[in-house]
Amino acid sequence: MVAVKYELIKTCKQTGARLGRVHTPHGVIETPAFMPVGTQATVKTVSPEELKTLDAHIILSNTYHLFVRPGHEIVRKAGGLHKFMNWDRPILTDSGGFQVFSLSEMRKIKEEGVEFRNHLNGDKMFISPEKAMEIQNALGSDIMMAFDECAPYPAEYDYVKNSLERTTRWAERCLASHARPHDQALFAIVQGGMYEDLRRQSADQLTSMDFPGYAIGGLSVGEPKELMYNVLDCTVPLLPANKPRYLMGVGSPDALLDGSIRGIDMFDCVLPTRIARNGTTMTSQGRLVIRNAKFAEDFGPLDPECSCYTCTNYSRAYIRHLIKADETFGIRLTTIHNLHFLLELMRGVRQAIMEDRLMDFRNTFFAKYGLFEN
Ligand SMILES: Nc1nc2c(CCc3ccccc3)c3nc[nH]c3cc2c(=O)[nH]1
Numbered sequence: 486m487v488a489v490k491y492e493l494i495k496t497c498k499q500t501g502a503r504l505g506r507v508h509t510p511h512g513v514i515e516t517p518a519f520m521p522v523g524t525q526a527t528v529k530t531v532s533p534e535e536l537k538t539l540d541a542h543i544i545l546s547n548t549y550h551l552f553v554r555p556g557h558e559i560v561r562k563a564g565g566l567h568k569f570m571n572w573d574r575p576i577l578t579d580s581g582g583f584q585v586f587s588l589s590e591m592r593k594i595k596e597e598g599v600e601f602r603n604h605l606n607g608d609k610m611f612i613s614p615e616k617a618m619e620i621q622n623a624l625g626s627d628i629m630m631a632f633d634e635c636a637p638y639p640a641e642y643d644y645v646k647n648s649l650e651r652t653t654r655w656a657e658r659c660l661a662s663h664a665r666p667h668d669q670a671l672f673a674i675v676q677g678g679m680y681e682d683l684r685r686q687s688a689d690q691l692t693s694m695d696f697p698g699y700a701i702g703g704l705s706v707g708e709p710k711e712l713m714y715n716v717l718d719c720t721v722p723l724l725p726a727n728k729p730r731y732l733m734g735v736g737s738p739d740a741l742l743d744g745s746i747r748g749i750d751m752f753d754c755v756l757p758t759r760i761a762r763n764g765t766t767m768t769s770q771g772r773l774v775i776r777n778a779k780f781a782e783d784f785g786p787l788d789p790e791c792s793c794y795t796c797t798n799y800s801r802a803y804i805r806h807l808i809k810a811d812e813t814f815g816i817r818l819t820t821i822h823n824l825h826f827l828l829e830l831m832r833g834v835r836q837a838i839m840e841d842r843l844m845d846f847r848n849t850f851f852a853k854y855g856l857f858e859n
C-alpha cells in the first residue's frame with residue numbers, strides 16, 4: 486500500500502475547487518484543509534486533545550527546528566514525532582531549506598546542500614537532500630517535503646532558473662534516498678518564482694518523476710496577492726488532478742478561499758497562532774485587536790457568530806485583560822479561537838463545494854470580513 490492516496494470526491498461546478506480526502510497511515514485529511522503549524526513539536530499553547538476538539542486532521546512541524554533542537558536522533562529514540570508529542574493523526578514536515586533561509590545567518594547554497602549557522606548557538610551546520618530525508622525519516626512524518634530552495638522575491642530570471650533546476654536535482658536525490666516509501670509520502674515542491682515559463686519547467690520536471698503529492702512553493706514571500714494568484718492560475722493546471730496540491734505558507738482567510746477556488750487542497754500558515762500571541766483575532770467581521778481600549782468593558786463574546794470554547798465561555802473584556810496582563814491563558818484563548826475560525830472556514834468551504842456554491846460562499850464571506858478593517 487502506498488503511504489498517501491488522494492481520493493477526489495467531486496469538483497465544484499461553480500469553480501475549480503475540489504472536495505477530496507488524503508488517506509495517510511495516521512488517518513484521513515478532508516480537503517480543502519487548513520493545517521495548523523506546530524514548528525517545535527507543539528501547536529503553541531494548544532494540547533493535542535484541544536486540537537482534536539477543534540477537529541484538526543493534520544498538523545505541520547519543521548525539520549530545521551527539530552534538527553537544531555532537540556536533534557532528530559532524540560525524536561527517533563522517543564519513537565518518532567507522533568509518540569514524542571502524543572499526536573496520533575497525520576503529521577507533515579517541511580524539509581528545512583525554507584527555514585534555513587528565514588532563520589539562520591551566514592548560509593551558503595552549494596550543489597551538495599546548504600551550509601548555515603545554527604540560529605541558537607552559532608554552530609556551523611549542513612543540510613543536504615539526503616540529510617533532510619534522514620531527519621524526516623527519524624521524525625516519522627506521514628508527509629515529507631522534498632529539500633528545495635525557495636527563491637527570494639523579487640529575483641532575477643536567471644537566478645530563479647538555476648535555482649529551480651537545482652531544486653529538481655535535489656528532488657531526484659530525495660527520491661533516491663527515500664527509505665520508507667510505504668509509510669512516508671514524499672511531496673515535491675514546484676518552484677520557478679513569478680515566471681510562468683519557469684513554473685512550467687519546474688512542474689513538468691517534477692511531475693515526470695511521479696510523486697504522491699505536489700506543493701507549490703516560492704509564494705507567500707512578500708509578493709502582491711494578485712501575483713500569487715497569477716502563478717497559481719498557470720501552475721495548478723500543470724499538476725495531476727489525482728494528487729493533492731499543497732500551497733505552502735498560505736493561510737489568510739481570503740487566500741484560503743481564493744486558493745481553494747483555484748484547486749488547492751492543502752494550506753498551512755503560522756498566522757492564526759502567531760497573531761494570537763499579540764491578541765489579534767480573526768472574526769466573521771474581520772480582524773479584531775483585543776488590546777483596543779474600546780473592548781475594556783465589552784462583556785460580549787469575541788465573535789458573536791462563533792461557537793468555539795473561547796467565544797462560549799469568556800468575554801472580550803476578560804480576554805483583553807489577560808492579554809494586557811501578559812497572561813498565557815489569554816494567548817491560549819485567542820489561539821483556540823483563531824484555529825477554530827480557520828478550521829470552521831474550511832468546513833464551510835467543503836460544504837459549499839459539495840453544494841456547488843463556493844463562489845457565493847466566498848462573496849458572502851468577503852462582504853462581511855472586511856467590516857472591521859475600515
Ligand atoms: N520548503 C518550502 N517551505 C516553504 C514555506 C514553509 C511552509 C511550512 C511548512 C511546514 C511548517 C511551517 C511552514 C513557506 N512559507 C511561506 N512561503 C513558503 C514557501 C516555501 C517553499 O517554497 N518551500
Ligand SMILES: [Zn+2]
Pocket residue numbers: 787788791792793794795796797822825
Ligand atoms: Zn471563537
